[in-house]
Amino acid sequence: MKKIFFTGLFVVLSCFWFSAQLEVSAKPFMVGPDKCQKCHKAEHAVWKGTKHFKSFKKVHKNKKAKKIVKAIGEKRMKKAAVCANCHYTSVKKKATDKKAKLVAGPSCESCHGAASEWIGIHNNTKVDKAKRFADAKAAGMIWPTETFDVASNCMSCHGLANENLSGKHATAMLDNGHPFNPDFEYVEYSQGSVRHRFYAPKMTVNQEMTEKQKAEIYIIGQSAAMLSATQAITKTTHPAYVKGQKKRISNATAALNKIKAMVPEAGAFLSSPSKESGRALAKAVKGKDLTGAIGASLPKSYK
């Protein structure tokens, strides 16, 4: 009787153990840019020319970095999880690995989503495109066509809005000279060094956007910044932080007001900013010519 009980208990417990393991292994982790390079050589070459790439060997040596790290109670930037959230690509071999290895600054998966669960799905062109798209997305991929999500993702790092960053740490960072640029504008920052647009039919050419396309993503960038700021502003009452988040909101409000009459979704987003209303706005501006309303706001040069 006792033996049956214990065997039963063992079976039940191992079921829990196995399901816990499965849950862990379904959580996406980063595999690193070398894995992408094999098939995406042109994009990898562009990335190597960016500050995102160059930062890995540099930023921790910065005097300011040392001061900021100390202020959050750590010794080295490359060992501080707080900094890794935005500055590094932390790679694992398998989900159960306790330690992740820092292999680069912000890289492919910082912008396209941690790839462990989608790398083998997204490229399987034998599978129907809609299904492949949906499956990879469910596994954590941010497809370039999901423009609002792509822009929102930049904003979590560039707006000091990362969800894993506590108010206490944001305060200590700002008090010790960490930069915060509330005027990070999506067109200016995405169409310079970072741009990789090797689309068919001219797959070998890194294509520049037309003014019309720039105007479209200008609006998407502003709405993404606004949602990011709205969600982050309660993190801390630190005056510089609150002021910066308010600036992001006022920049976006001014931009969206310029197209409100043409695009009702802009008004809907302003009165209730959310992921859903942001995606609806991105869909509404797709293919529209907004250059008349906001052409003058487009940047003259790029980062």
Ligand code: HEC
């Ligand atoms: C074994 C080859 C291979 C590897 C490895 C690979 N990819 Fe891809 N990737 C592809 C192919 C093929 C496509 C095009 C699929 C299609 O036609 O829809 C693609 C498409 C993409 C797209 C969408 C392109 C578009 O036009 O919308 C992105 C983004 C992307 N890959 C990122 C990555 C990242 C990031 C990694 C590394 C984590 C990676 N890929 C690794 C082969 C690969």
Ligand code: HEC
């Ligand atoms: C929420 C994301 C985020 C976190 C967390 C974060 N940083 Fe940053 N950091 C950035 C961004 C974005 C920039 C670039 C800002 C700009 O130029 O507008 C930056 C810039 C810097 C710079 C200036 C680099 C230069 O080229 O002048 C230093 C130094 C720095 N960070 C150190 C740290 C340290 C140390 C930590 C950890 C305590 C940390 N950061 C945490 C996002 C972050």
Ligand code: HEC
């Ligand atoms: C700073 C964020 C960022 C990083 C880092 C980044 N991407 Fe992208 N990627 C984007 C954006 C934004 C687009 C959409 C471009 C467009 O459609 O205008 C894109 C588009 C793409 C595309 C489709 C267009 C093309 O060039 O074929 C592929 C494939 C891709 N990225 C792969 C990669 C790979 C591989 C890496 C790493 C070597 C990488 N990306 C790094 C943001 C990023």
Ligand code: HEC
């Ligand atoms: C994981 C966090 C993260 C994400 C996501 C991210 N960035 Fe960055 N980005 C940084 C950090 C950190 C720096 C500063 C690096 C340094 O100075 O050492 C930076 C720097 C840059 C720079 C260089 C700015 C300059 O003054 O030279 C550009 C341009 C840039 N990012 C554009 C983008 C765009 C566009 C996106 C989204 C498509 C994006 N980034 C997404 C973290 C991120």
